[in-house]
Every structure is written in C-alpha cells, then in structure tokens.
Amino acid sequence: xxxxxxxxxxxxxxxxxxxxxxxxxxxxxxxxxxxxxxxxxxxxxxxxxxxxxxxxxxxxxxxxxxxxxxxxxxxxxxxxxxxxxxxxxxxxxxxxxxxxxxxxxxxxxxxxxxxxxxxxxxxxxxxxxxxxxxxxxxxxxxxxxxxx
Amino acid sequence: xxxxxxxxxxxxxxxxxxxxxxxxxxxxxxxxxxxxxxxxxxxxxxxxxxxxxxxxxxxxxxxxxxxxxxxxxxxxxxxxxxxxxxxxxxxxxxxxxxxxxxxxxxxxxxxxxxxxxxxxxxxxxxxxxxxxxxxxxxxxxxxxxxxxxxxxxxxxxxxxxxxxxxxxxxxxxxxxxxxxxxxxxxxxxxxxxxxxxxxxxxxxxxxxxxxxxxxxxxxxxxxxxx
Numbered sequence: 001x002x003x004x005x006x007x008x009x010x011x012x013x014x015x016x017x018x019x020x021x022x023x024x025x026x027x028x029x030x031x032x033x034x035x036x037x038x039x040x041x042x043x044x045x046x047x048x049x050x051x052x053x054x055x056x057x058x059x060x061x062x063x064x065x066x067x068x069x070x071x072x073x074x075x076x077x078x079x080x081x082x083x084x085x086x087x088x089x090x091x092x093x094x095x096x097x098x099x100x101x102x103x104x105x106x107x108x109x110x111x112x113x114x115x116x117x118x119x120x121x122x123x124x125x126x127x128x129x130x131x132x133x134x135x136x137x138x139x140x141x142x143x144x145x146x147x148x
Numbered sequence: 149x150x151x152x153x154x155x156x157x158x159x160x161x162x163x164x165x166x167x168x169x170x171x172x173x174x175x176x177x178x179x180x181x182x183x184x185x186x187x188x189x190x191x192x193x194x195x196x197x198x199x200x201x202x203x204x205x206x207x208x209x210x211x212x213x214x215x216x217x218x219x220x221x222x223x224x225x226x227x228x229x230x231x232x233x234x235x236x237x238x239x240x241x242x243x244x245x246x247x248x249x250x251x252x253x254x255x256x257x258x259x260x261x262x263x264x265x266x267x268x269x270x271x272x273x274x275x276x277x278x279x280x281x282x283x284x285x286x287x288x289x290x291x292x293x294x295x296x297x298x299x300x301x302x303x304x305x306x307x308x309x310x311x312x313x314x315x316x317x318x319x320x321x322x323x324x325x326x327x328x329x330x331x332x333x334x335x336x337x338x339x340x341x342x343x344x345x346x347x348x349x350x351x352x353x354x355x356x357x358x359x360x361x362x363x364x365x366x367x368x369x370x371x372x373x374x
Contacts, residue, residue, distance in 0.1 A: 024245055024259065028266065035319040035365060051232045055239035063321050063368050079236060091336070109240075118331075134210075 003046030010039045023049045030056045034063060045073050054079050061087050086110040093119040101125050108132060115139040118146045150264055151175040153194035155185040155211065156226065157204050165198065168253050174260075182206035186214050189221065196263050198256070199243070200226045201234055209241040216242040222263035226251070278313045280361045280374045283352050285313045292352065299351050304329060308344050309352075312362065312372035321369040345370065 001009075007020045007029065014032040018025035030052065033040040037060070047053045053073065057080040060070055067084040074080055086106065089096070090113055101122060103111065108131055115126050115138040123146065126139035152174045154165045159180070166176045177192045179185040182203045189197060197215065201208030212223055225238040225246040235246050244263055247256050276288035283294040290306060292299040301309065307329040312320055323335045330340060345364070349356040363371045 018262075024262065027239070027245065028262070035368075035371065037368070051235045051239075054236050058236070058240045062323065063319075065367070079233065117335075 001042075003043075006039075006043045006046055010036065010043045013039055023052055027052055027055070034059065037064065041070065041073065044070075050074075050077070053077070058083050082107065083109070090114060090117070093117045093122055096122055098125075103129055103131065108135070111135045112138070116142055118142065120146055149173060149175045150196065150260075151177065151192065151194045152260065153177045153179065153185065153188055153192060153197045155179045155182070155197065155203070155208075156200035157181065157202065158200070161200070161226075165256075172257065180204075182208070182211040182214075185211055189215055189219070194221065195267065196222045196224065196260060198224050198226065198260070201228075201238060209237050212238060212241040212243050220267075222267045224256075224259050224263055278316055278372075278374070282354050282361060285309060287313060294352060301348075301351065305344060305348055305351070308341075309348060312370060316372045316374055319365055319369050319371050325370065341370070 004020075007026070010033055011017070011020060011029055013036050014029065016029045016032045018028040020026055020029060026047065026049070030040065030044070033043070040056070040060070044053055044056055047056075054077055057070055057074065057077070061067055061080075061084055064070070067087070071077075071081060071084055086109065089106070089110060093114055094117070096119065098121060103125065106114075111126060111130050111132075112135055114122050115130065115135050117123075120143060123139045123143040127136055127143055130136040130139055150173075152169055154162055154169070154176060155178075156162050156165075157180050162178050162180065166178060169176045177188050177194055179188050182205050185197070185199070185203075188194070199208055199211060203211065208225065212225075215221060215223060222244045223242065225235070225243045226249055227234045227238060227246050228249055238246060244266070245259050247259050276286060278285040278287065283292055283299065285292050287310060292301060292309070308325065311325055311328050322338050322341055325341060326334045326337060330337065334340065345362055346356070349359050349362050353359045353361060361373050363373055365371055
C-alpha cells in the first residue's frame with residue numbers, strides 16, 4: 001500500500017476530512033486516531049515529517065505498554081527513545097531505589113511528572129535538588145500529602 | 149466575532165497581528181508575558197490562543213500546560229524554524245498546531261480558521277448536559293437521569309462518568325482516568341476501573357453485558373459514546 005492509501009484508510013476510519021498533503025492536516029488526522037492504533041502505526045511508518053512522527057510517538061507512549069513496535073518506526077529518534085525510557089522510570093517510580101535516582105540525566109518532563117507521584121524516595125530528592133523551582137515546590141507539596 | 153488571544157513579547161509582532169487580525173474581523177486580546185496570558189485566557193474567554201514560545205517570565209510550554217489544566221481552547225504556537233524540538237515540546241505539552249516563523253499572514257489565518265473550525269465541531273467546551281439514547285448526564289447539576297428518574301451514583305462513580313462524558317467520543321487512557329479520579333498514586337490500579345465501570349454499566353446501560361455507551365478499548369482505556 002502507498003502512503004496515500006494508508007492515510008486514506010485512516011481518514012475513512014476516523015472521519016477526518018483534513019487536507020492530508022499538509023503536515024497540519026496529518027497532525028489533525030493523527031490526533032483523531034488514538035483509538036485505531038494499528039492503522040495509526042501503519043500511517044506513521046510513512047510519515048515524512050520527523051516532528052510529527054515524534055510528537056505522535058510521545059502521545060502513543062502514554063497509551064501503550066509495549067513501546068518497542070513504535071520505536072521501530074523511528075530507530076534514530078533519540079527524543080522518542082529518551083521519552084520511552086523515562087516513561088519506564090515513571091511507571092516504576094514507587095520501586096526506585098536511591099542508586100537509580102539520576103537527576104542530572106532526567107529531563108524536566110520526567111522530573112515534573114515524578115514530582116506528582118506518591119513515591120517518597122524520589123520525592124525527597126526532587127524536593128531538595130529538583131532542577132527547577134516548580135519541580136522542587138511540587139515535589140515538596142506531594143511529599144507532604146503522602147501518608148507516612 | 150472570534151476572539152484571539154495573541155501572546156508574544158515582541159511588540160512589533162503583537163502590533164502587526166493586532167492590526168491584521170482586527171482588519172479581518174477578529175477581536176484581539178494581547179499579552180506580552182505568560183502570567184498575563186494565563187490571566188487573560190481565564191478572564192477574556194478567547195476562542196483561540198496564538199502563543200510565542202519565547203516569553204520573558206516563563207517557558208511557552210509552561211503556559212500551554214497551565215492552560216491545559218482547565219481548558220481545551222485551541223492553541224497555535226509560533227515556533228522558530230531552526231529548532232524542531234520546540235515544536236515537539238509544544239505539541240507534547242498540548243498545543244493544537246504551529247506556525248513556523250517567519251510566517252505569512254495568510255498561513256496564520258489558515259491555521260486560525262482550521263483551529264476554530266475543529267473547536268466548533270468538537271462543541272462548546274462546558275456543555276452542561278450530555279444526552280445519550282439511554283440516559284442524560286447533567287454536568288452542571290452533577291445528576292444523571294434515566295427514564296426520567298435520577299440515578300444515584302457514588303462520588304467515585306460520578307467522577308469517572310464526568311471525565312468520560314467531558315471527553316465524549318474520545319479514547320480516555322486508563323492512566324488518565326486513574327489519575328483524574330483517584331490521583332497520581334493510583335495510575336497502576338487498573339482493576340479499580342474494571343470494578344467501577346461494571347458498576348456504572350449496571351446502573352446506566354440498558355444491557356450492561358453489551359454496553360453501548362461506556363465502551364472498553366482493550367489495553368488502552370475507555371470511550372463514552374452517545
């Protein structure tokens with residue numbers, strides 16, 4: 001199937017009438033496609049715009065447990081790879097031990113999200129050494145709300 | 149008249165946008181920093197936001213995150229051509245679309261029209277009553293009516309139904325539901341969803357075993373269909 005065929009399938013499935021020759025139209029289509037992940041993945045395999053592809057991948061990562069088949073679509077996408085790794089850290093935040101906490105390597109995105117998770121070991125570090133004032137303040141507030 | 153909130157710290161750009169958009173029949177609000185933008189978005193009730201990412205007091209993605217905490221208002225980001233990670237960050241934070249600088253007025257207007265059209269199709273944001281073929285959810289009064297009678301829901305059942313009803317027709321991820329209804333510490337407790345969705349179906353669906361309105365998307369989340 002050609003890229004146009006795949007996009008047309010996805011547009012039919014979602015009822016999206018956007019202009020698919022434009023990156024903006026395809027973004028509109030992809031945003032409407034998170035309920036049809038198989039078709040979305042097929043379409044994304046043909047997506048020529050790296051920004052769109054990465055942006056869609058970041059949203060998909062929140063929806064699926066297995067990121068592997070999606071990362072295969074963009075093997076050189078370091079942004080998506082990092083986000084995938086960080087979502088892995090986020091999902092097991094409560095089990096992290098102090099040796100695994102590596103604030104310099106963690107993005108602002110991850111630090112901000114961890115600051116809202118009831119994981120005291122991580123929260124204590126973030127409240128003291130989080131990269132931004134917002135992270136430190138939020139981690140401190142979450143820590144106060146976590147039962148002992 | 150469509151109301152546009154323009155957020156940019158460069159006075160020349162704000163002035164040019166104000167003149168051009170006003171001449172084309174838009175009402176224009178302007179902000180030169182993120183804090184003012186967040187205040188005007190709440191007080192001025194714009195229909196769409198045009199947001200530059202480089203602001204003096206906070207990162208543009210923080211403005212997007214601040215807005216996304218309470219509104220689905222369309223946000224169009226003005227991004228620099230040289231930095232594609234800017235676009236990814238903005239879309240990741242919840243922006244709807246972007247226009248790359250330097251941009252032509254026609255391009256921005258096209259993006260504005262598309263954003264407003266999509267928003268109009270999605271319907272009014274705070275629609276107080278969601279009607280299905282089987283029951284009615286009054287979001288403002290926090291009541292559910294079925295066959296003319298009020299259905300009693302527990303606070304948790306209501307919380308779950310409200311999130312789904314406000315996103316009618318869209319897939320809502322399991323984690324989002326758990327976070328919104330139970331809190332961030334419960335993102336892994338997917339069995340809560342199975343239990344509470346079963347309760348809601350028993351109370352609201354004509355045939356709970358074959359739900360028409362509270363649908364499961366296996367492995368992903370749930371969808372409220374009218």
